[in-house]
Amino acid sequence: MSIELEEIAEFLKQHHPFDLLPDDVIESLPKRLTARYFRAGTKVLSPEQQCLHLYIIRTGGTETRDPNGQLLARLSEGECFGVRAMFRKGRAANNITTLEDSLCYLLPEKDFHDLAGKYPQFNYFFAQMGGDRLRRGMQMIESRDDDQLKLMSVKVADLIARDLVSIDRSATILDAGKLMCDERVSCLLITQDGDEIAGIITDRDLRNRVIAQARSFDEPVTAIMTDKPISIHPDDYAFDALLTMTRNNIRHLPVLKDGKAVGMITTNNLLARQSLSAVYMAGKISKLNDPADMAKVIAQVPELLSHLIEAGATSQNAGHIVTTLSDAATVRLLQLAEKKLGPPPVPYVWMAGGSQGRQEQTAISDQDNCLILDDAYVEEAHGAYFKALAEFVCDGLNDVGYVFCPGDMMAKTAEWRQPAKVWQNYFNKWIEQPEPKALMLCSVWFDLRPIHGTKSLFDDLHRIIVSRAKDNRIFQAYLVGNAMTHHVPLGFFKNFVMIRGGEHDSTLDLKHNGVVPIVDLARIHALANGVDEVNTFDRLRAVKAFPSISTQGASDLLDAFEFISITRLKHQVRQIRQGHAPDNFLHPESLSAFERTHLKDAFSVIKNLQSALETAFGKSGT
């Protein structure tokens, strides 16, 4: 490759998402590009104009405005435009005008889709950025009767929550750390000559650039700061802020007016406005006395979920927030039960399993829960109390909207309402003498999270689960065998294999064929490596460091999980909006061709990692 083409490849490697592509692919890209030059003020694209290339800005900058002239984004070196045209059969959606003289590299539509088809992370970046986030933004403008947060209409200035915390560039790292601690902030602006911004440091910098490098705290703070941070203007819209942060993968964004810092916004600011209503709902639940009233609040969960998804929450965010509400309902029901039945005769802890345990609930969730009792428990003396307690709470949850678990994995079943030593025996048996059938049923118990009561009761049990499961290869092999029973719906030629006949004819079951296999994979890798997280995202992030799965494999699974989960959530939101009951059965035709491609990729990621798992842990059931 010539020096000049190498330079183009170098340039691409430095910019997201091209940096996610394998080196040999990046090196093959320059040959497919065309360079075009636009002087400042040139209208490069206008709505509905044919656009058969993805434009990558090499030098210069552009502005994106919607057909009504509303500013959507300002792009600079290394960023791409024409993204939406790639998802609209080559028709541009917005106005793109150069702000400076700009040199652009043009990637043909076909090559773009080839890359997007082959590399899920590459795909995901653009699906997020062009396909979805913008589309969501547009939807939000359109839904007028919606008084929730409108990222498109809220100004950055309105989001600034507190006075800015800054320190002069002459300060040491220690000074900066102390100030951050005193002010309880996660990032600090470094200023010079009064208000002028010199840089920024975050918690992450203190970890990565100070502790990890064993740097002296007496060094100047300038040694670890990020120079000239990306910033935003107070008059920009919250939506721009979200776009900027997502695009640059940053969580703190200084707000600058006339070159002076006036505030700081964080991803938390943006999401807090959404979660507010969830916090309010949880607060309301904790004051109610009647499951019927709680049901009215929980009935708003689908609506909440729609708002969260439209505001750009990830599926992990959404899962956390939605689960917070079932936690609140559970806790409240337990309080009411104790009020009615009197204080518990022996300590207990109420545990959530399954999706509530993993904090991955969606618009529809049933209940999986159990009771761990203190070893002082005597059935004859205390059995009736806990039976009544469990029935009160499980029936209450059912009334509130969390329907009974079809497998009876609930505290109201005597088997799952036992003292800690019995639970220890259960787990010993499952781990030491695994039986495939029993394991399949009890996988929900490997995702336990304490909700209410004496949480230390769970500690010993938890230690046993984590340490025993880690050392037992036979148990792991059985789990693998179980995981393999969930096939991804892909045929030999990477076509979708859909459900045939019945109520859900020609659909894909996103839960059992998409979400569950990944949850299973994450659980196995977590248990095999002694990772004690239960949330699937947390598990996958934690297992990256272990040899049982490649870092790339774990990252791919994270992407696939997010994509399938968000596709499932969006499907449910669509059903809710249309007045239907949400489910997990998706008609692939309801997706764009691009989303379909991506979904197939996500499924093949699962397939590949299932095979890798079999290789790593050995075939099971033999």
Next chain:
Amino acid sequence: MGLRQKITDSQFYRDLVQRRATGALRTYYDVPAADPTRPIMDTEFIALDLETTGLDPKRDEIVSLGWVIIRQLGVDFSSCEHILVRPTKELTESSVVVHRIFDSDVANAPNIKAALELLLPQMAGRVLISHHAPIELGFLGHACKRCFGAPLQIPTVDTLVLGLRDLHRQGQPFKSGALKLDNLRRSHNLPPFRAHNALSDAIAASGLFLAQVSKRDPKGVLELRRVLR
């Protein structure tokens, strides 16, 4: 230069030399030259740079060629070519120092005739872009005469001349070095480029040309003759 260039650029001269041309050059002349009255947008260009053993076309030889095609004012990177040429004489030390092309590099390279047989079909019907074109035209002309019995005529854009005209139009005194490829590129907000081989310079000139045209022709209607040398 003025009168002589007018003659050598004329159709009359082209007709005259064409009859003497043989081989690949004859085939080249069979394709009509680019029409100077057509819009630049509809004209195809070939940005070319070459490296030589010295500065005298009569005595020195071409050691490498690099080119890229421009269509509809877009630089098509898939058309990039870079070829080494085996000179008839051993490389001098000074040439090796400049280009870092060694005898061993060119030992198996095509000779100039074979190289021209690759290049000439790419030039047919297109317009040459070069930064300081007399060098390219001088060496290619001499090589064509030696290999195919006639000189080379091709409509040419010299990005250095366009840059000079721009500076004159601005009416400001300009610093020495202002007409260097890299400096002109910088003045158009083009990225710095890492020299040097013939292809990287050809691509650098192609980018500069796009910028120079976009300044003159925001609507895409300007005729080719307005930028010819």
